[in-house]
Amino acid sequence: MKAIARLGQIVLSGLDWLGGVSGLLFKLVRVGIKRPWGIDDIAAQMIHLGVRSLPITLFLSVFIGMVLAVQFGSALTDFGATMKLGDASSLALVRELVPTLLALTVGSKMAAGIAAELGSMKVTEQIDAVAALGADPIKKLVWPRVVAATWSQPLLVVLGNVVALLGGMLIGEWVYGVPAGYFYETYIEELSPTDYLQSLAKGTAFGLLVGLIGCYQGFNTKFGTEAVGVSTTETVVAISVWVIIADFFITMAFF
Amino acid sequence: MAQTVPASSPVIEFIDVGKSFGDNTVYDHMDLSVMPGETLTIIGGSGQGKSVCLKMMIGLLRVDAGAVKVAGKDVAKMNAEGLRQVRRRVAYVFQGGALFDSMSVLDNLGYALREHTDQDDATILERAKVCLDMVAMPAELLHMMPANLSGGQRKRVALARSIAIEPEVILYDEPTTGLDPRNVTRIGDMIKKLQKELRVTSVVVTHDMPTARKVSDRVAMLYERRFPFVGSVEQMWHSEHPEVRDFIHGTLRRHGAVVNAPTMEAPHGA
Numbered sequence: 146m147k148a149i150a151r152l153g154q155i156v157l158s159g160l161d162w163l164g165g166v167s168g169l170l171f172k173l174v175r176v177g178i179k180r181p182w183g184i185d186d187i188a189a190q191m192i193h194l195g196v197r198s199l200p201i202t203l204f205l206s207v208f209i210g211m212v213l214a215v216q217f218g219s220a221l222t223d224f225g226a227t228m229k230l231g232d233a234s235s236l237a238l239v240r241e242l243v244p245t246l247l248a249l250t251v252g253s254k255m256a257a258g259i260a261a262e263l264g265s266m267k268v269t270e271q272i273d274a275v276a277a278l279g280a281d282p283i284k285k286l287v288w289p290r291v292v293a294a295t296w297s298q299p300l301l302v303v304l305g306n307v308v309a310l311l312g313g314m315l316i317g318e319w320v321y322g323v324p325a326g327y328f329y330e331t332y333i334e335e336l337s338p339t340d341y342l343q344s345l346a347k348g349t350a351f352g353l354l355v356g357l358i359g360c361y362q363g364f365n366t367k368f369g370t371e372a373v374g375v376s377t378t379e380t381v382v383a384i385s386v387w388v389i390i391a392d393f394f395i396t397m398a399f400f
Numbered sequence: 401m402a403q404t405v406p407a408s409s410p411v412i413e414f415i416d417v418g419k420s421f422g423d424n425t426v427y428d429h430m431d432l433s434v435m436p437g438e439t440l441t442i443i444g445g446s447g448q449g450k451s452v453c454l455k456m457m458i459g460l461l462r463v464d465a466g467a468v469k470v471a472g473k474d475v476a477k478m479n480a481e482g483l484r485q486v487r488r489r490v491a492y493v494f495q496g497g498a499l500f501d502s503m504s505v506l507d508n509l510g511y512a513l514r515e516h517t518d519q520d521d522a523t524i525l526e527r528a529k530v531c532l533d534m535v536a537m538p539a540e541l542l543h544m545m546p547a548n549l550s551g552g553q554r555k556r557v558a559l560a561r562s563i564a565i566e567p568e569v570i571l572y573d574e575p576t577t578g579l580d581p582r583n584v585t586r587i588g589d590m591i592k593k594l595q596k597e598l599r600v601t602s603v604v605v606t607h608d609m610p611t612a613r614k615v616s617d618r619v620a621m622l623y624e625r626r627f628p629f630v631g632s633v634e635q636m637w638h639s640e641h642p643e644v645r646d647f648i649h650g651t652l653r654r655h656g657a658v659v660n661a662p663t664m665e666a667p668h669g670a
Binding site: 265266269270271273274275276277278279280281 | 455458460480484487488491492494495496498499500501511512515516561565
């Protein structure tokens with residue numbers, strides 16, 4: 146009986162969390178469509194979340210491209226088809242690996258940062274202070290972060306796709322003797338506009354999740370010394386779970 | 401608010417208020433009135449809900465039952481614009497200052513002005529200097545970040561931020577907590593000074609009896625979800641209410657018997 150009660154509690158708290166995040170999205174849309182647009186705040190957050198994530202994005206993407214090329218190259222060598230390395234790598238990288246792995250790594254970093262920042266503001270009553278000074282905390286704090294994350298993530302995915310291509314190209318040339326020009330041509334030929342669209346759609350959806358979950362966790366940080374740490378950890382777990390779930394549904398939608 | 405509320409009518413009024421957090425009932429049929437121009441100090445033990453009272457006054461928390469009225473209007477029934485107008489006129493000084501860490505002192509002081517007015521940067525800078533001067537802080541601090549300020553300085557900057565928009569009511573949430581005795585005296589003096597110079601209505605939540613004695617026109621004691629005592633400082637010192645007497649003298653009881661000596665005597669002339 147205890148196990149059933151515990152399971153029920155988990156389900157209820159999960160539904161409560163989902164309702165809270167949905168409620169935040171609803172409030173966000175309601176305040177977001179009203180002027181002012183908060184362009185300065187959005188730009189500041191894009192620098193904070195997006196531009197400062199460039200080094201880690203470049204680093205991860207080149208290794209994602211290289212690792213996949215090594216794995217595919219090894220399999221293709223058995224069939225004497227190493228020249229197909231560009232074709233084989235392109236779809237997996239653009240449709241799946243780059244957007245998803247960047248969301249799980251760079252996106253988690255962004256969301257944890259948002260949750261920690263807003264959580265600290267909650268604990269020190271700065272969020273209440275925003276409201277007490279006559280501003281709307283959703284418009285002032287959540288709106289710029291969610292918009293910036295939703296725009297930054299697909300742009301990072303575009304950059305990641307280019308760098309992953311270069312990583313694959315390096316391995317193709319140096320390890321399997323596939324000429325870089327040929328790798329590039331076969332890589333690009335394999336991709337259709339829908340593949341680029343799928344990559345961008347995933348980047349955008351994951352960015353929205355990153356911003357929304359980070360802000361929700363930050364706003365719901367409890368008081369106490371451990372609260373910000375707990376909130377940040379829960380954010381990373383939530384991002385991992387919801388990115389994978391969203392990935393499945395977006396992939397099915399493009400199937 | 402002073403313009404819209406007759407001097408005999410409360411500027412802030414709690415009517416039959418009930419409030420709970422889960423199983424913890426904080427208020428039950430609670431009533432309280434704050435009159436224009438007065439300084440009302442709310443005292444009471446830790447965790448009784450003194451800060452909750454302040455947060456209800458500007459709609460940061462909502463009542464479960466009853467009503468909180470500011471200038472005769474029910475805060476719970478206000479839309480976003482109504483609440484914005486209340487927060488334009490009622491300033492809140494948070495316990496830890498709640499200065500925005502990512503902004504300079506100048507940006508903190510100008511925050512409410514940017515939200516509520518169309519003033520340009522030069523006007524905001526001038527106003528910020530005036531506000532800092534009122535809390536005896538040098539203008540050189542304007543470009544510093546809150547992290548570089550001491551606890552006392554943060555409280556005074558928070559005080560300066562609250563007066564930047566020229567409010568009619570200032571709510572102080574434990575303004576002297578965590579400060580050394582000299583800063584406690586300084587903050588108490590400033591509350592008196594602001595009340596005198598700006599003629600604001602003030603509500604002060606504090607545990608600190610010397611500060612309460614210094615700044616208050618009236619004192620309200622929160623005990624068991626209501627205010628069993630509301631009266632002048634003199635009435636408080638001579639109150640026969642056992643909880644008031646125990647609180648101001650720091651008396652501890654076990655099974656009804658006193659287990660320590662009183663820590664504070666009534667002031668001369670009180």
